[in-house]
Amino acid sequence: MKKKTIFAASAIWLVMWVLSIAWYEHKTLSELYILRHYERLPLFNEGYVWNLSFVKNTNDPREVRSIVVPGFPSAIRASGGDGNYHLDNYVSYRGVQFIIPNESDIPKKITELEVTFSDGSSQMVDIGELYLDEEREGEPSTVLSGYHSRGSENEGSATSRFAKDALLTNVTFLPAAVSAKDLEVSINDSLWEKGKTLSFSKGEPLKVSYRVVSEDGVSFAGTIHLHFRTSDGTEFVEEVPFRARSDRDQLLQAIRKGR
Amino acid sequence: MYRKAYLQIWWGLLFLLISFRVQGIDLLPDFIGYVLLFLGFRALVSLHLRFRTAMFMTVLSVIYRVALTVILPGSEEGKPILSYPLTPFLESIQTIFHFLIIYTMYQAICSVAKMQGSLDFAQKLEGAQKILLYAFLAVAFTSPLLPHSVDGIVALLFIPQLIFIFCCLYSLILVRLAARQSAISK
Numbered sequence: 549m550k551k552k553t554i555f556a557a558s559a560i561w562l563v564m565w566v567l568s569i570a571w572y573e574h575k576t577l578s579e580l581y582i583l584r585h586y587e588r589l590p591l592f593n594e595g596y597v598w599n600l601s602f603v604k605n606t607n608d609p610r611e612v613r614s615i616v617v618p619g620f621p622s623a624i625r626a627s628g629g630d631g632n633y634h635l636d637n638y639v640s641y642r643g644v645q646f647i648i649p650n651e652s653d654i655p656k657k658i659t660e661l662e663v664t665f666s667d668g669s670s671q672m673v674d675i676g677e678l679y680l681d682e683e684r685e686g687e688p689s690t691v692l693s694g695y696h697s698r699g700s701e702n703e704g705s706a707t708s709r710f711a712k713d714a715l716l717t718n719v720t721f722l723p724a725a726v727s728a729k730d731l732e733v734s735i736n737d738s739l740w741e742k743g744k745t746l747s748f749s750k751g752e753p754l755k756v757s758y759r760v761v762s763e764d765g766v767s768f769a770g771t772i773h774l775h776f777r778t779s780d781g782t783e784f785v786e787e788v789p790f791r792a793r794s795d796r797d798q799l800l801q802a803i804r805k806g807r
Numbered sequence: 808m809y810r811k812a813y814l815q816i817w818w819g820l821l822f823l824l825i826s827f828r829v830q831g832i833d834l835l836p837d838f839i840g841y842v843l844l845f846l847g848f849r850a851l852v853s854l855h856l857r858f859r860t861a862m863f864m865t866v867l868s869v870i871y872r873v874a875l876t877v878i879l880p881g882s883e884e885g886k887p888i889l890s891y892p893l894t895p896f897l898e899s900i901q902t903i904f905h906f907l908i909i910y911t912m913y914q915a916i917c918s919v920a921k922m923q924g925s926l927d928f929a930q931k932l933e934g935a936q937k938i939l940l941y942a943f944l945a946v947a948f949t950s951p952l953l954p955h956s957v958d959g960i961v962a963l964l965f966i967p968q969l970i971f972i973f974c975c976l977y978s979l980i981l982v983r984l985a986a987r988q989s990a991i992s993k
Contacts, residue, residue: 561947565896568951 610665618662619655812850813986816912817979819843823905824975841869844908848915855922857915864911868904875901899950906943906971909978910936916985925988935974935981942971 664670822840826833848862875897913936920929945967953964 557944561951564948564951565899569893569896 610667610669614664616662616664617655617658618660619658809851809854809989810986812847813982813989815843815847815850817982817986819845819847820909820975820979820982823908824972824979837872841865841872845869848912851915851919855915855919857911857918861908861911861915864904864907868901868908871901871904895950895953899947902943902946902950905975906939909975910939910943912978913939913981916981920985920988923988928984928988931984932981935977939971939974939978942967942974946971 660672660674662670663673819840819842822835822843823837824840825835827835844865845862848858848865851858852862878897913932917929917932917936920926920932949964949967
């Protein structure tokens with residue numbers, strides 16, 4: 549092979565890598581970003597579960613060790629989220645959960661969180677204005693929300709991507725009116741994907757995966773028909789409208805913020 | 808004597824190309840592979856001088872590998888400190904060294920085959936050499952795209968990688984054949 553050819557090929561190869569790295573650096577977030585996509589679920593009238601997600605650079609080697617809400621009692625710390633879930637090559641997200649007892653004397657408005665990393669450093673992260681009690685009034689018997697709405701059935705998979713025509717959402721609901729341990733739930737719906745009968749233990753939100761088709765690939769809405777049957781044979785049906793949006797918009801917003 | 812050298816190269820390639828991990832420990836460490844390759848190539852230099860180039864490439868690869876270990880010590884969680892796309896970039900340079908070792912080895916074995924009058928074998932080697940080169944070029948020029956790949960394209964980008972891996976594994980068969988040839992010519 550001619551030396552000139554080798555030299556030219558090497559130069560092109562190097563330029564490709566330089567552009568690749570430059571583009572990657574341009575796209576990634578400059579700092580941790582908390583998704584303002586959160587949900588609060590009543591936990592059998594004992595308190596609240598407050599979920600939130602945050603995204604960070606995949607090239608940031610630091611792991612998030614703890615998240616503390618200023619003003620919260622120190623016992624209320626984030627738990628759950630055993631790893632970073634990659635949204636794409638640039639950012640990963642991690643869901644965390646706060647369990648907040650009813651009697652907690654906590655601030656009703658939160659604007660920032662204190663995140664501690666594995667290298668010992670900590671950072672205050674602005675999350676806008678979140679009002680913790682805005683949903684407490686008129687609390688429904690069944691709270692349902694969609695989140696992690698991504699086009700993959702494997703939540704947490706590194707290959708999870710957004711689908712353009714369908715979004716899979718993990719629907720979480722907690723029927724407050726019945727005893728959880730005696731409860732069976734079935735969903736008669738063509739969209740239902742994962743078995744017909746479910747059971748769950750008290751205190752744990754029931755999560756089901758539900759595929760819905762979205763026209764714009766981002767938002768989706770519909771009604772889930774939940775058929776409940778208790779151990780004494782009582783049956784009842786609840787129609788739960790739901791509306792959710794993909795994380796995609798917030799992710800894009802996060803990326804833009806990082807630029 | 809030469810058969811033994813070829814077998815050393817065969818084992819060296821096996822150690823280098825295949826990772827067999829049990830509970831995080833590589834049972835076929837690359838370091839042993841490099842040593843075996845070096846010894847094999849050194850023994851064959853007396854058969855043909857082209858093996859010296861392969862030996863030189865092996866030494867360069869070892870030096871780079873050591874440098875890479877120093878640059879990428881790995882954090883507490885075993886993740887590299889460097890940013891994401893820089894790590895595959897440095898690893899792709901390692902691939903270049905592996906390619907050069909196998910490519911120069913093919914050239915040397917091919918020259919020996921021609922010298923010994925095994926023209927069929929030499930032709931086979933030349934064919935394998937070409938496919939290896941094309942597969943390598945495809946890998947080299949698609950790897951910068953991998954960090955930015957999207958659904959569907961990822962699978963396409965991995966096709967050249969797979970072909971390149973098969974080409975490298977095919978070299979094991981060719982080295983075995985070369986060992987047999989050397990035993991016959993002896």
